[in-house]
Amino acid sequence: MKRKVFLFLPLIVLLVICIFLIMGLKQDPKKIASALIGKPVPEFFQADLLDNNRIISNKHLPKQPYLLNVWGSWCYYCQQEHPLLMELAEQRIPIVGLNYRDKKQGALEMLAKKGNPFALVIDDSRGELAMKLGVDGAPETYVIDENGVIRYRYSGAVDKTILQKEILPEFNKLRN
Amino acid sequence: MIPELGFIALLIALLSSFLLTLIPLVGMIKRNTNLLSYAWNFSYLFAIFSTISIACLAYSFSVNDFSVEYVAAHSNSQLPLFFKIAATWGGHEGSMLFWLFSLSLWTAAFAFFSRKIDPVFSARTLSILGFICLSFAIFILFFSNPFIRQFPLPPEGRDLNPMLQDIGLIIHPPLLYLGYVGFAVNFAMTLSAMLGGHVDAAIARWTRIWVLLSWFFLTLGIMLGAWWAYYELGWGGWWFWDPVENASLMPWLIGLALLHSLIVTEQRGIFSYWTILFSLFAFAFSLLGTFIVRSGVLTSVHAFAVDGERGTALLLIFFLLTALALTVFALKVNLRQSAVRFSVFSKESFLLLANVVLTIATVSVFLGTFYPMVFSAMGWGSISVGAPYFNSIFVPLLLIMLIAMVFVLATKWQKMNRTLLRQKSILLIPALLIAYLIIHFTVRQDESLRFHFSAFVLLSLAIWLLLATLWINWRKIGLRRSGMILAHCGVALAVVGAVMSGYFGSEIGVRLASQQSQMLNGYEFRYIGFTNELGPNFTSEKAHFEIYKNNQKLTALYPERRYYEVRTMNMSEVGIQWGVLGDIYIVMGDKLAPNEFSFRLHYKPFIRWLWLGGILMALGALVAAVSLVQRKKHHGVFIGN
Amino acid sequence: MKKILFSILVFVSLSLQAEMVDTYQFKNVEDRTRAVALAKSLRCPQCQNQNLVESNSPIAYDLRIEVYKMVDEGKSNQQIVEVMTSRFGNFVLYKPPFELTTALLWCLPIGLLLLAVLLMVRYLRRRSENREICTALSERQRRELAELLAKNKGKK
Numbered sequence: 027m028k029r030k031v032f033l034f035l036p037l038i039v040l041l042v043i044c045i046f047l048i049m050g051l052k053q054d055p056k057k058i059a060s061a062l063i064g065k066p067v068p069e070f071f072q073a074d075l076l077d078n079n080r081i082i083s084n085k086h087l088p089k090q091p092y093l094l095n096v097w098g099s100w101c102y103y104c105q106q107e108h109p110l111l112m113e114l115a116e117q118r119i120p121i122v123g124l125n126y127r128d129k130k131q132g133a134l135e136m137l138a139k140k141g142n143p144f145a146l147v148i149d150d151s152r153g154e155l156a157m158k159l160g161v162d163g164a165p166e167t168y169v170i171d172e173n174g175v176i177r178y179r180y181s182g183a184v185d186k187t188i189l190q191k192e193i194l195p196e197f198n199k200l201r202n
Numbered sequence: 203m204i205p206e207l208g209f210i211a212l213l214i215a216l217l218s219s220f221l222l223t224l225i226p227l228v229g230m231i232k233r234n235t236n237l238l239s240y241a242w243n244f245s246y247l248f249a250i251f252s253t254i255s256i257a258c259l260a261y262s263f264s265v266n267d268f269s270v271e272y273v274a275a276h277s278n279s280q281l282p283l284f285f286k287i288a289a290t291w292g293g294h295e296g297s298m299l300f301w302l303f304s305l306s307l308w309t310a311a312f313a314f315f316s317r318k319i320d321p322v323f324s325a326r327t328l329s330i331l332g333f334i335c336l337s338f339a340i341f342i343l344f345f346s347n348p349f350i351r352q353f354p355l356p357p358e359g360r361d362l363n364p365m366l367q368d369i370g371l372i373i374h375p376p377l378l379y380l381g382y383v384g385f386a387v388n389f390a391m392t393l394s395a396m397l398g399g400h401v402d403a404a405i406a407r408w409t410r411i412w413v414l415l416s417w418f419f420l421t422l423g424i425m426l427g428a429w430w431a432y433y434e435l436g437w438g439g440w441w442f443w444d445p446v447e448n449a450s451l452m453p454w455l456i457g458l459a460l461l462h463s464l465i466v467t468e469q470r471g472i473f474s475y476w477t478i479l480f481s482l483f484a485f486a487f488s489l490l491g492t493f494i495v496r497s498g499v500l501t502s503v504h505a506f507a508v509d510g511e512r513g514t515a516l517l518l519i520f521f522l523l524t525a526l527a528l529t530v531f532a533l534k535v536n537l538r539q540s541a542v543r544f545s546v547f548s549k550e551s552f553l554l555l556a557n558v559v560l561t562i563a564t565v566s567v568f569l570g571t572f573y574p575m576v577f578s579a580m581g582w583g584s585i586s587v588g589a590p591y592f593n594s595i596f597v598p599l600l601l602i603m604l605i606a607m608v609f610v611l612a613t614k615w616q617k618m619n620r621t622l623l624r625q626k627s628i629l630l631i632p633a634l635l636i637a638y639l640i641i642h643f644t645v646r647q648d649e650s651l652r653f654h655f656s657a658f659v660l661l662s663l664a665i666w667l668l669l670a671t672l673w674i675n676w677r678k679i680g681l682r683r684s685g686m687i688l689a690h691c692g693v694a695l696a697v698v699g700a701v702m703s704g705y706f707g708s709e710i711g712v713r714l715a716s717q718q719s720q721m722l723n724g725y726e727f728r729y730i731g732f733t734n735e736l737g738p739n740f741t742s743e744k745a746h747f748e749i750y751k752n753n754q755k756l757t758a759l760y761p762e763r764r765y766y767e768v769r770t771m772n773m774s775e776v777g778i779q780w781g782v783l784g785d786i787y788i789v790m791g792d793k794l795a796p797n798e799f800s801f802r803l804h805y806k807p808f809i810r811w812l813w814l815g816g817i818l819m820a821l822g823a824l825v826a827a828v829s830l831v832q833r834k835k836h837h838g839v840f841i842g843n
Numbered sequence: 844m845k846k847i848l849f850s851i852l853v854f855v856s857l858s859l860q861a862e863m864v865d866t867y868q869f870k871n872v873e874d875r876t877r878a879v880a881l882a883k884s885l886r887c888p889q890c891q892n893q894n895l896v897e898s899n900s901p902i903a904y905d906l907r908i909e910v911y912k913m914v915d916e917g918k919s920n921q922q923i924v925e926v927m928t929s930r931f932g933n934f935v936l937y938k939p940p941f942e943l944t945t946a947l948l949w950c951l952p953i954g955l956l957l958l959a960v961l962l963m964v965r966y967l968r969r970r971s972e973n974r975e976i977c978t979a980l981s982e983r984q985r986r987e988l989a990e991l992l993a994k995n996k997g998k999k
Contacts, residue, residue: 033535036479037528040486044521047499050575051513055501058888059583061932127901153905160930162888162902437897444892501892546967554966558959566952573939573948582944586886588894588937595952650872709879713866800866 060179061160067094067174068158075125075133075147082148087174091200092120092145093193094168096156099132101164103183108140110184115143119197123147126156126164169196205270208258209349212299215251215306216339218244222309222332226325238325242313245328248335249310256303259348260290269355272296272348278361278768280739288372289362294496294512295348297375301492302338304376304383309335312387312412319408323394330390337519345512361739361768370430377423378450382488384416385453388460389485392478393527396534401478406468407830409481413464414827416484417457418820424450425816436774436789438709438804440812443592445500448571449491452564456484459560461823462553470550470615472542476557478535482527487564489520499575547618552609559603566595597656604663604697607690608670626670633666641706644807648708648723657705661698668694681829689822696815702808703784709805711791715798719750723805725786726750731797740764740773745790745799747777761790761801785809865904867911878914881923882907884938888931 062068067084074080095111097104111121123144125133128151137147150156159168162181169178178196180188222244229237259272263286268274276293277286291300309331316324342348365371388409395401427447432440441447460480467477494500497513544550570587577585612626613619641658645651671690679687712720719728730746742764749756759777766773779786784807791800869875882895887903895907906927913923927935939945 030532033532037525037532040521040524040528044517046572046576046579047493047517048514049579050499050572051497051517053499053575053578055499055575055578057578057584058934059578059932061928061930061934153902157902157905157909158930160888160932162931435897439897442892442897543970545971550970551963551967554963558956558963562952562955562959565955569948569951573945577944580944583932584934585939585945586934586937587939587948588884588886588892590884590938591948594938599952599956650876652876710875711866 070155073149075149096166098128099136104165111143120145205349211255218247219335226329241325241328245313249306252306271352278359295346327394364766374426381420385485387412392481410464418823421820449494453487455564459557486524556606629669637662664697685826692815692818699812761788
């Protein structure tokens with residue numbers, strides 16, 4: 027009798043595997059967890075996109091909770107989510123832009139044409155700060171608290187539902 | 203009109219697979235032999251109509267019918283005709299149809315060759331095969347129909363992915379599918395035998411032919427894929443432990459274990475548990491592989507489309523068939539242990555060890571492939587499992603495997619034979635010496651190379667295996683053993699190739715202007731200049747290299763960078779000088795200045811041995827299958843119940 | 844669907860730059876070997892499933908050059924790996940470190956091997972001690988066999 031139970035072992039293993047596979051099917055394998063959650067924004071010295079003579083560093087970042095958006099004028103989905111960023115800016119949510127691997131001309135043109143939602147735009151044409159942040163593609167949106175600690179990251183284009191369900195709740199937690 | 207015809211053929215194929223499942227089943231329940239005999243008709247019908255279906259798709263490709271969505275997505279009017287036909291299986295929908303087509307070929311082949319054996323067993327097997335056919339036909343119809351039309355008609359197709367525009371990659375998927383799908387036959391046979399209440403030596407021998415053939419195709423397919431990766435991708439590697447590659451490796455390993463387990467079952471009547479489980483899992487892993495490749499649950503370089511719906515459907519098929527088989531196993535398998543006796547130092551023991559190693563290897567590949575997925579499903583974050591992990595698991599396993607292989611040759615069935623054992627063991631001494639000398643001379647060529655102990659051990663064992671396999675009484679060798687000898691020599695040669703190119707390859711990235719040269723591994727690579735070329739659907743820059751050794755010109759090489767306009771993709775064509783002792787391999791990089799490019803230069807020692815080994819392994823399987831067929835003719839082994 | 848398009852766009856924008864063969868000059872061959880081997884064991888965070896040496900994407904190129912620079916500066920492999928994991932997490936390591944969450948990954952193959960060896964020793968001992976019960980036929984079986992054979996002969 028004991029041996030009979032043993033024969034069901036392969037079937038049980040199969041069941042367990044299938045449960046994991048179903049769980050796995052619901053995931054997007056391309057979403058990588060950020061290693062910087064709970065860590066401060068890395069130290070940096072980068073030019074201001076709007077005024078190249080000015081050097082921005084950590085001390086210029088807002089002293090209140092804010093969003094950090096990684097974008098580039100070459101990136102289709104950054105242009106898609108741009109109007110949403112404009113709306114956020116109108117709601118007086120501070121957004122810091124990180125212009126990622128972009129040509130300065132193109133970036134300035136895009137801001138002139140579509141409006142500038144950013145309180146501050148960091149020029150990261152060579153991807154130096156982005157590399158320290160662990161950016162794996164544009165667009166990316168970070169939620170950062172008043173002490174400059176990264177609390178949340180969203181990789182990919184932000185749309186209305188993601189904004190309402192994920193980003194704003196994270197952000198409002200910090201504000202209160 | 204033609205695409206609709208293909209679709210109707212697909213519908214008829216689906217219907218005949220449904221009847222193929224149902225009618226023999228009814229026949230068995232009602233004990234009506236007349237109904238059983240319909241299994242054969244429906245098998246042929248299914249094969250004919252799936253062939254018509256895929257032929258219609260191929261025809262649509264050949265006449266540039268871009269009103270068919272699938273054709274427009276994978277072809278272009280400028281594509282050479284040969285590639286157009288091959289594009290039939292260049293995307294998801296087409297390759298699933300090809301899957302079904304090869305399944306129908308195997309089913310028809312089984313039907314044809316099983317006419318004379320036990321009709322109940324064969325009809326039951328065909329009915330099970332029919333069920334597999336039916337599930338895939340339904341899948342294609344509802345989730346991946348290649349015949350969907352689109353309006354308005356696009357003026358031009360999006361072209362076949364340039365990476366696939368290569369002879370190696372045209373033959374690679376069909377071979378792989380033939381191998382994958384072939385395991386369905388022995389899966390169905392084993393299931394049928396269990397349902398019939400007995401798995402015995404006769405069935406073991408009968409299934410072995412089918413396993414050998416599937417394994418032959420799978421080996422060729424994998425080897426071709428590795429070879430393609432080597433010369434087309436331009437990284438100098440041939441195996442990347444990518445999920446899609448692992449998907450084909452798992453059934454290969456299990457199939458290999460199954461082959462050996464079948465021999466023991468056939469000769470000695472033991473290990474039948476193993477044999478049954480291997481048999482079921484070989485096909486289960488093929489299904490799992492199809493799931494991995496086609497669902498996109500795992501990130502792969504091969505970048506197939508991610509589609510959750512298809513993934514769920516394929517997972518369902520995998521689960522249904524495997525769960526069915528394992529339930530039958532749990533309920534029907536015979537618990538009686540045969541009382542066969544053998545000593546610790548016997549062929550049986552070492553075959554068992556080899557199978558244990560192959561099983562653990564498969565489990566490790568499975569674990570490494572799916573661990574990242576489980577890891578993030580558990581909410582632990584993201585993780586990668588790649589070559590360094592697999593290598594650290596596989597190197598020790600390969601070591602045990604090679605030793606087990608030598609000892610299988612050095613022992614007899616049942617009992618220990620001291621003289622044979624001593625004779626084979628002595629061969630280790632020359633093997634160590636040869637391995638040392640090979641490594642010594644290779645390392646001397648390039649100052650960046652170092653002596654690796656693990657490479658030395660592996661190489662010695664591989665050479666030991668080669669010597670032990672060849673050191674036999676050649677006059678006694680008939681067709682029967684030559685398959686084994688070929689395949690085992692193939693393993694030894696492949697290991698030599700893999701170890702030498704893996705541990706002792708040298709490479710360097712350089713920037714060269716015309717007439718400049720670079721030394722690597724005792725060769726002088728001189729860049730002469732470049733020309734612009736025009737291909738049928740691409741433009742290219744072609745560099746001209748001359749290779750010198752001791753100031754003597756050996757050869758000229760022409761690495762190339764192609765630009766495919768439709769897909770806006772760059773592809774690099776590697777310049778390779780083949781050699782028995784090693785390959786010279788040049789990849790062309792960016793243009794840095796007029797007439798100045800970056801290049802990566804490689805020297806890959808013994809890499810050719812790897813391909814040779816792979817071909818020998820496949821050939822060994824083929825020869826073994828042929829010898830089995832011949833023996834069957836002489837003895838008429840299979841007796842029905 | 845959006846996701847697919849996104850990945851296609853990323854892919855297109857990257858592949859335009861194609862094969863980036865780097866021509867970094869190292870101080871000596873040891874450094875070169877070590878740097879290339881190390882870069883090969885790190886995963887490009889942006890790509891499908893490629894290491895830093897094989898990938899053509901700009902981020903892989905930058906990271907690769909950074910690894911090379913750190914090697915050139917004489918940093919140890921462990922230090923370089925720490926810099927990389929502090930940004931991208933263990934995701935960049937193709938060889939996951941041994942932790943509680945990766946214990947199964949590392950222990951299962953080793954555990955299975957040990958278990959298999961244990962079971963094999965037991966099994967083989969039983970098989971080899973399994974004396975005389977099996978090979979010989981009992982008196983009754985022998986009689987039955989002889990009868991069967993005789994019957995068969997009669998048929999022919």
